[in-house]
Amino acid sequence: MPVFTSDFTPTFLFKSGHFNTIYRSVFTKEHCNYQRKRITTWDKDFIDLDFSLVSSKTLVLLIHGLEGSSQSKYIVSTTKHLNTKGLDTVCFNLRGCSGQDNLLLGTYHSGKTEDVDFVVKHLLDHYDYENIILIGFSLGGNLTLKYIGEQSENISSKIKGGITVSVPIDIASGEFELEKLKNKLYLERFLKSMKIKILEKAAKFPEFHVDKDLLAKATRFKHLENLYTVPVFGFKSPEDYWEKASAKPYLSKIKIPTLLINSKDDTFLSDKCFPFEEANNSKNFFFETTNYGGHCGFISSFYNAKNNWLELRIERFIKQNIQINLL
Template structure:
């Protein structure tokens, strides 16, 4: 598909990437009244699904980003907006992210699509929805895109398409970008919870021989991958993980309407995370690159009623490209 023109045009302070990135989590008050359903996984663990239902026959599955949850402001706001448009939503809280630690040593990672496939099949088998669309943010967006391409041959016809926002689809180069000084604060914020989770796992599972000195000194995602992701999930190296978990190689296989929105000023993303060639060559994969928006921000102004561009864009794509009539 041709690369889409974007109509996102924020007011002056929101043209600053860091301001836009931080404004939503710090100042927006979005909350959503969910009903939680806990499901048991094939490997004797659990996953918490948070539903917000309005009696629709169409469901949107929402997937949060790294160390997020259904309480993340972008998830709650999107859920509320889609409910108003007449759609049911359900947030897939990745393992260890629902407010309660999961039962196993293994949690989640950027490419763990087997968990997403399990959740999708559970929804199809246990709920009477006509359609399911998937919307993922950041790491959740990588899962969305990878899943739609990787499972293309076995996906139910009820899975109508997807939308991914602020996605590091090329993990190797995105991690190089994240190591730059401009992202130091974000790394520190992520590491606060990530290091605590790894420590808690080491306490619960003594057989996991964690080098705590290395954990405390870790300053890059690669350090945590060496200590946790690689040994726990069976990768050969961080480089092996980056290659196998990245969504970019799967974009050409996507066979139903899918949109990626990556802001040009997103400090988390490398140039390789803007797949122009893949979008131009695809009949199903759409790419939109607003000049502004930061990372999972896309806030327009200080007026709450004017801060729904992203939610409106998601709904518009669902209506126009996935062909679900909204109220």
Template sequence: MPIVKSDFSPTLPFKNGHFNTMYRPLFMKDTCKYDRKRISTWDDDFIDLDFSFVGGNTLILLIHGLEGSSDSKYIAANCNHLNSAGLDTVCFNLRSCSGEDNLLLTTYHSGKTEDVDFVVNHLAENYNYTNIVIVGFSLGGNLTLKYLGEYHNKIPSIVKGGIAVSVPVDIATAEKEMEKLKNKLYLEIFFKTMKNKILEKAYKFPSYHLDKEKLFKATKFIHLEELYTVPVFGFESPQDYWKKASSKPYLSKIDRPTILINAKDDTFLSPECYPQKEAIQSEYFYLETPNFGGHCGFMTSFKAHENKWLEKRIVKFINETIGVF
């Protein structure tokens, strides 16, 4: 599909990518009342799903980003707006992200689509919906795109399409971008919870031999990958992880309407994270690249009632392109 022309046009301060990225988590007060359902997994663990029911026949499965949860402001805001449009929602809290540590040494990573597949099949088999649409943000967006491409010939027909926002589809180059000075504060925020989680896992699982000194000194994602992701999930190296977890190679296999919305001023993303060629050559994969929006921001102004561009854009794509209304 051709590149989608974006109509996102924020006021002056929100044209700064960092400002737009930080405004939502720091100043928006979005919350959503959930009905939590805990499901047991095939590997003797659990996943917490947070539902918000309004009696719709379509269920929107939302997947948060790195170290997020159903409480993340962008998740709550979209749940509320989707509900107001008559759509039921469920937030998939990735393992260890629901407020309670999961039972296994393994948690989640950018490419762990077997968990997405498990949740989708659970929803398809246990709930009476006509349609399911997957909406993912950042890391959750990578999971969304990779799942729709990787599992394209096994996805239940009830899944009608997907939406992905602020996604590092090429992990190797995105991590290089994250290492730049402009993203130092974001890395520190992520690392605070990630390091604590790894320490807790090492305490609970003595067989996992963690080099704590290296953990404390870690300043890049590759350091945490060498200490945790690679050995715990069985990758050969960080490079092997980047290659296998990135969604970009799977975009051409997506066979139902799906859009990627990546702002051009998203400081997390490398040039390789704007897959124009893949969109132009695909019948189902759309790409929208607003000039502004930051990372999972897309705030328009200081007026709360005007800050619904992303929520409205998601509903519009579901309505007009996926066509489940």
């Protein structure tokens, strides 16, 4: 019954999910000097991989969330912590998220695990690591869980485990939750960024006829999915996309040690994103829920030296459950 009881106990202000979510992304000052490697995909596009190397035999592949990148604060802080523990890291910038638009009309979506599979195979074929660990945040966590589950029968023996944080594993209910009034500011920020990218794609690809009036009026993810995700990626409807892209149905198939950490005060997550039953029935899928932490936050206080609970939790799971030696 791999369900963990959390020991995360932040100070007063950080017991607010909104405050914790915003604080990490706005007020923490994390920077990392990456070595970028651009790889060409099978469909004549490119993916940018950002490496941070310390001469390790273990590589951690990090996947960011919606409209994030290797510069996302949770990616940088995890990278720096794992480097100090003797692990190499590489951040997979999803298509169109590396600071330069990708070459094709299609970018990424919550279930596009063919890109994850391509990156993993590239790392296996071109680098001589003994161990690879996958870590995903939010949308990147959904990709990570779905990939590990759907590839359970074929996954390389070098892929030793996965860790995921703040993951909307049920996309339909997660979108409904994010569209509530309490999340208005977050939703507007996401929609603004995504609308700009869709307009840029429409300008580059005249054959892609997007209704710009409907795009401007879009107030829900479903509106953008109807205009972009569904036609570009070949789904029948937003509902078809939600069903096919969600990681939750794949959790029972996971066969390597894999952890999901979701906070109860994460305003992005619905009740369906807390898979107690799946964890209770699994030997390999571990679920931990915290009372506090917000979305990809897990900040404890205003003292930076005390703000590493999440990084330490990731470290502990790697040591104890994936059983990789760290410094």
